[in-house]
Amino acid sequence: MGRRLYSTTLYALMPLIWQRVWRESLPERSRRERLGHIPDYREERVLWVHAASVGEVTTARSLIRSLIDDYPEHRVVVTTMTATGARQLVTLFADLVTHHFLPLDFPGAAHRFIERLQPELGLIVDTELWPNLIHAASDAGTPLAVVNGRITPKAFRRYRRFDALMRESLSRLVWVGAKSGEDAKRFRTLGVEARNLTVTGALKFDLDIDETRLGAGEALRASWGDRPVWIAASTHDGEEQAILEAHRQVLSQLPDALLILVPRHPQRFDTVYETCLAEAMTTVRRSRQEGVRPETQVYLGDTMGELMLLYACADMAFVGGSWLEDVGGHNLLEPAALGVPVLSGPCLESLREVADALVVEEARREVADGHALGRVLLELFDNPAERERLGTVARSLVDAHRGALALTRRHVARLIEARRLAYLMEEEGVEPPS
Incomplete structure (x- = not known):
């Protein structure tokens, strides 16, 4: 019945x-x-x-x-x-x-x-x-x-x-x-x-770590020179504005910083690109094979299947979907497995156990909004030892739970x-x- x-x-x-x-x-x-x-x-x-x-x-x-x-x-x-x-x-x-x-x-x-x-x-x-x-x-x-x-x-x-x-x-x-x-x-x-x-x-x-992809990521990062790089990945509508606000905060003190921005859904790639331009951010698109120049502020990762490669380019990673209750966060383990420090918002209901494990091991930093994200990014860019500790602990947690x-x-x-x-x-x- x-x-x-x-x-x-x-x-x-x-x-x-x-x-x-x-x-x-x-x-x-x-x-x-x-x-x-x-x-x-x-x-x-x-x-x-x-x-x-x-x-x-x-x-x-x-x-x-x-x-x-x-x-x-x-x-x-x-x-x-x-x-x-x-x-x-x-x-x-x-x-x-x-x-x-x-x-x-x-x-x-x-x-x-x-x-x-x-x-x-x-x-x-x-x-x-x-x-x-x-x-x-x-x-x-x-x-x-x-x-x-x-x-x-x-x-x-x-x-x-x-x-x-x-x-x-x-x-x-x-x-x-x-x-x-x-x-x-x-x-x-x-x-x-x-x-x-x-x-x-x-x-x-x-996680199946593709060493070839990691090598390609490291080579890509090396081509950009010695500059601070962070990534905001799997982002949704309603998050990019706050992420660009955080990046503007970082640029005020680290003018050569680069943000890799990777929207979750490909149908939003063009919209997010227009948002970056509207915010007066010098932006290039990976899909167009546009190279990162010294004046580039945002590298838009508008391709599919390359997220791990792009994570490998970053000093820190903010994982999107975590400022939206109806989304509940996305995979925190991908950057963690590469030893990249993990940042996220508080809305992680869809992966609560993983999120809590990272917090217990002090391997994830939680930020409430764009302003808090910018502040934590600056703090960690200024503290390489803490960045390395966060990344090492996160990678160890992943290895321990395989x-x-x-x-x-x-x-x-x-x-x-x-x-x-x-x-x-x-x-x-x-x-x-x-």
């Missing part, structure tokens, strides 16, 4: 939903994928990963790479909800994986998608819990698991309002690898059986082997044990 009401509501909202996803497309991809119209993969062995957007694709990077390496006889299909996630996937893996957009969670679309894909295993990264998709996979005998599972307090309260629907759906998952003990408790409360639940830790700690990938890989191997044995028993007409 609950799922029927849920589906009826989706159908009623279809015009609004379709309008929302219409812009999330790629020129070479049919929008009919949103209704489950993908090629037929039934003659192939498929492993399916769903990573909703850029953040989830980045989180899943090491896991996707391990699937490619561990199961060369399989096709790895990755779905996203957003076009930016699709572009990030192509940047990271090119043609090593196949991409499709996830269908909208209408019963027919979900059934059609699963029927044509027929994966041996489906892995949902973080938490995108679509009831009709989960049911379609379960009804087709496709094992579905959640990796790097997290449920924020806000999302938990929302799911509890639909307790019966979520409980019936989540009971169909074959395994959940939760980021933390608190996440595991929330999954358990929502209906995941204890025997199907493991605390793995966060996949984000198992291990989620290895544990997740072991469970993935177990699930794939169980699926293979079930298939063989089915072929021989043997009833599986109860």
Whole structure:
């Protein structure tokens, strides 16, 4: 009954939903994928990963790479909800994986998608819990698991309002690898059986550091000469003005300072560039291969897939989305893994455990607004020893928490082997044990 009401509501909202996803497309991809119209993969062995957007694709990077390496006889299909996630996937893996957009969670679309894909295993990264998709996979005998599972307090309260629907759906998952003990408790409360639940830790700690990219970043930084450099990354509308205010504060005392500004969403690149010019900041764009000159004040990182390279250029990093409650912050571990001191705002609900761990280890500085950011930047530019301490402690924290990938890989191997044995028993007409 609950799922029927849920589906009826989706159908009623279809015009609004379709309008929302219409812009999330790629020129070479049919929008009919949103209704489950993908090629037929039934003659192939498929492993399916769903990573909703850029953040989830980045989180899943090491896991996707391990699937490619561990199961060369399989096709790895990755779905996203957003076009930016699709572009990030192509940047990271090119043609090593196949991409499709996830269908909208209408019963027919979900059934059609699963029927044509027929994966041996489906892995949902973080938490995108679509009831009709989960049911379609379960009804087709496709094992579905959640990796790097997290449920924020806000999302938990929302799911509890639909307790019966979520409980019936989540009971169909074959395994959940939760980021933390608190996440595991929330999954358990929502209906995941204890025997199907493991605390793995966060996949984000198992960052795949590309030494070639780091070398390119160091070379790029060296080409700019000996000047103070900081980065503001994954920024949103409403944050850039405060960041430019902080940079103006830094320039008042360090006139040769350079800000690397990397907006979160590519559709905002042009707007942010115009904002920089309106603030009378001498700005060049990486996408245009414009070189940084002595008079350059802002280097706009308006490309995809190069964030780690740009982090490697910086003395300090402010991670965006952290001044906006409805965003809740972005990946603090990427600069930390490179030993770059981490600064952020206070709105970090979507990664609270990581944020708190960095504070406990005194490896993150929190700033309330642009003025506070400028003051802390000047303080740290004037104190190289404290910068080095912050970076060293942050990198040590990341190294100490690695291990989620290895544990997740072991469970993935177990699930794939169980699926293979079930298939063989089915072929021989043997009833599986109860």
